[in-house]
Amino acid sequence: MNTQREVLALLDEILSLKGRSVAMTRDTPLLGALPELDSMAVVAVITALEERFGFSVEDDEIDGSAFVTVGALVDFVEAKLAG
């Protein structure tokens, strides 16, 4: 499984990026850079990650650092998968 590809596909759907996610790299900034990423979108992304990858995110894990860049979000998911 390619985590980054899965994460980008999910961002593309929820943020209605219409394929713009293909140009994103690990360094692409998210929070503060993507106007689509409002609180509803953040919650939708977290919920979709939980459903897609089968882990559960604790409330105190919801932290801005996981949403700084694409790479940070991918690392967050991989850390959750590693348990």
Next chain:
Amino acid sequence: MARMAAEAFFLPADPGQRFCLYHPPRGAARGAFLYLHPFAEEMNKSRRMAASMARRLAENGYAVLQIDLAGCGDSSGDFGDATWQGWLDDVRRACDWLSARHARVPLWLWGLRCGALLAVAAAQQHRIAANFLFWQPVMAGRHHLQQFLRLKVAGEMIGGAAKGVMEDLKRRLAAGETVEIAGYALNPALAQALESAALVPPPTPGRLLWYEVSARAEATLSPAAQNCLEQWRAAGFTIHSAVTPAPSFWQTSEIEDAPTLLEATLMALS
């Protein structure tokens, strides 16, 4: 084909009145649908899909009533004063209205997300015999409440500090306070009722159509959904379930269409 006009009206309730949109069926009615919308902002995001499905159903010979629950949409009352019981009573009023016009055809409760939870709770409490059409149903109110409260956590996170926000919300609700989440005033009684709601089969079995959407083409129903469907099957319901490739339109940033969901629903009914 000429589009049939929907009729907007206010259904008297107690207290206040509920905004309704009625889509008369083309020709003799084959069934009557009551649409129950999702919770809070998800309702607004899904307006267009609900309207599209309602029109398509009407064109295919089904009467459709869309109701804005108390404190939602264009109905009277504030969201902050809404109660679960009040919503259950709204469902019964709307069913009565539909049944008075279409007594001899099957009644369907069509619930999207939290609307599915409300549909089964109303059927249970008011002994409504109906078929059910669920779109991406919420199976546990507890999870849905958690997800809703997270909007506040996410909002604070964007602002820089999310630590302790959830604990604070839960403490205030437990203390009987109304909390403000993403522009919605959530009262403690509604939070509590939502938390204990579950998608359990109502006493009178009928048909159940269950649709989930997924961005992935090869997706299957989640284990949680499969377990839930097993309960409904054991309760005597005739079930059709599917996952259709479409965006999660009730939560996407822009208003999205899910034409595959419309087609799949119509196909299952025919």
